[in-house]
Amino acid sequence: MKASPRIYRTLPRFDTQRPSAVTIGNFDGVHRGHQAILARLSECAEQRHLAATVMTFDPHPRAYFARRGQRPELIPTQISSLRDKLQALHQHRADQLILERFNQALADMSADDFIERLLVRGLNTRWLLVGEDFRYGHKRSGDVDLLRRAGQRYGFDVETIADIADEHGHRISSSEVRTSLAVGNLLRASHLLGHRYRLSGHVIHGQKLGRSIGYPTLNIRVPDQCAARSGVYVVLAHGLSDQPIKGVASLGVRPTVSQGGRLMLEVHLLDCKLNAYGKLTCIEFLEFLRDEEKFPDLPTxxxxIDNDAQSARDYFALHGL
Structure with missing residues (x-):
């Protein structure tokens, strides 16, 4: 695997003038459609001796405009955390990752300035790969034709890529992944992602309630707008020992024991005791068991939870790891 990519939060880059092959997008989930884009980027960068560069935005532009317009219901859910997204982009051979802050200044930037400041001066772009309907600049005024004309002037080639479809002809998109996760359809999400759905995070201290009722949990923060359906899942925990550890996890706000809590992933490891505080773990989601519930009392x-743990054991007895 390549060395870890350089991450830039401001352009122009402070340490290089190296010419770049660039693609631009949000890349939430880094699904199979994104993977096809990244494979083409890597191939062309190698042929032309350019730095394979991914420009992405934080926050998601739609989230920015939804918050600005006080329409929180329009904020898109998040498939992957920023850490998981950057890790996936690294796995798909990016040399440079540009985390462009999406703010009012960027929203107001003209299409010509977007090209000149970010692509030309910012990245010394020599080759650019975008979707056929790619829009950019103030009020989405820039299009691919403007990019091609700018490319002739500044010396970069523009290639477009059509939507990627699966073997049944269905478009592979972040929206499709979000829809699958929202209904707990992990099989469909895996098909779109090219792997099982997963979330990573550091294990943090919780309320220790699980320990007192015989179900100690690893507590992991997830994005507030997490795309996965709240509920109980059969999971595997990676990174805490030589082998993945079987578990059962609850994703939600713990309505029985806390009021107005933040979204948390609580993982109970089956037949395993270890001190994982502060460690980074990746939780792989295998099967959705049930929705989150508010129970009348602790015994209920x-x-x-007894039933959930038994369901997870049954799953592993049938499917193994």
């Missing part, structure tokens, strides 16, 4: 909740 414990009975439900």
């Amino acid at each position: 909740m414990i009975a439900a």
